[in-house]
Amino acid sequence: MLFKRIYQFLIVYTISILFLLMIKMVLSLSDYVIPGVPLIIETAGQVFKTYFFDVMNTLSITVLGQFMSIIMAFTVGIAGRKSSWIGSFIKVTAYNIQAYPIVALAPIIFILLGDGFISRLLIASMICYFPLLLSVLGIMATPVEDVEHFYIVTGQMRWQLEVKIRAFENLSKLTTVISGSATLAMAGTIVAEFIAANAGIGYSIRIALYQSDLAKILIALFVIGIIISMYQGVLETIGEQIKTKWSVSNQGEVI
Amino acid sequence: MIKHGFLVRRYIVTVLLAVLILATPCYAKEIKVNYRLKWLFNTSVAGDLYADEQGYFKEAGLMVNIKEGSPEKNAINELELGYANFGVASADQVIRALDKGAKIYVIAQLFQVNPMQWIYRTDQPEIKTLQDLRGRKIGVTFGGNDETIMNTLFAKAGITKNDVIITGVRFDFTPFLKRKVDVWPVYRNSQGVILENKLAREGEAVYFFNPADFGVNFVANSVITSETMLKKKPEIVEKFLGALLKGWEAAMNPENKKIALEIVKKLDKGNNDEIRRHQLIATRDLIKPFSALKIGTIKANAWKQTEHIMLKEKLIKKSVNIETRLIQVK
Incomplete structure (x- = not known):
């Protein structure tokens, strides 16, 4: 899963670069508008290390923001799953x-x-929170009647069990949503940095934009792409492992 | 009856043809030109708007589409991609582009004094020498030309980054208003006027720190065009520039103040009349610092100094021989 994502990104990135180079060649554009391969390589040598740490800085905010969003989305989603007035509200x-x-x-x-850590974190978590919340609400508010019916008629149903059943039955969907929200959280953090922060890759992209340095922007996009692919791959792998372990432990109980 | 109807139709057709014949040449003569500004529509572009509104471009046989600029829009890219025929760019943009092989020329220098200056409150000691910068909390836009200018001033004064407190700034003035930053970079004729006015209402007065007073002449906005345009259509370049500079001369003439302000007001909705009036005065001081000066005059020495600064700051890899790219169109 992890390598598949990285390969996919590398293919898309390479095609995009080739497309840009084709435009450069056809329109005879200078390196100022679209940098040539030597300039991209030279720029990579100059800024790759800096940008790598900038992306890691951004990623740390992303992970924290996403974690906060997940907690908040599940708390509100679980509270809002009921068809009572508070749930509807x-x-x-x-x-x-x-x-x-x-x-x-x-x-x-x-x-x-101000333009510090809290602002970036807040924007990142807000951007990925609502899509997450809607998915969690949708999942948690939809009963798995086949399974839940048994526990309801036997009087064993508790809210924790209800949440567990619904989460387990929709685990693939939840994993996909959480993994997808990583991109949103990253985008949110980068936008926040682009607008006003003084750190992170969004801030570095803004500086490169001031200098009309597309080579730097291309390197930044490369580093962002690789790292976000790895992060999403890790999230998906964790999701798969949780699913497998959960299935095995549940089977154990049944047997 | 039939004959009467025929005569009426013939009359209508004749009139339509006459209108068509009369109208066609006047549109056919007008050549469409795209002109990309560097910044938003405000008093800083009064001359450009004046030339358009007062019909100077039309008189020159041009139909000019003036396009608003912004930090993300770059006139040099648009020249190369063919979206614009003329544009406004700062000297650092021009020199960076030349360093990367862009084929562009500077045909007029609009700002004789760089509007990029620093504002600070008068309750702080006045900056009389560069040494007075020591210990101050100074704002710079990392990656912007103000950073380059400030670094040059530091180098000139032997000031290191440990001697001052540098803070990265954006468009939001809050850190300056909250006194978290003492010396704040502004465009003297736009943001400078707004901030000065804002602080005056709070009973605070300000100074402006102008790098040119300390020997750093970093060139600002200039009119540029592509090599293709200059070589293949020199007559259009001449007509465009003639009309443009005529517009600037008129807009900067105090006698035309009212018309200039009315023209700017139509497009600049963000400021009030009083601010625009002060901005126009400030713009005049930067575009035409003394009456004998012809607007558009290219100061080759200032360009060379700008190139030298950029080389020293390692913002370009090699000399671009900027003097060969400056064409003072008569």
């Missing part, structure tokens, strides 16, 4: 708030909280 509120473009709030966050 949570669902309606979540659907309405998620329709608002969170990025538009970023300048206000930066004015109030």
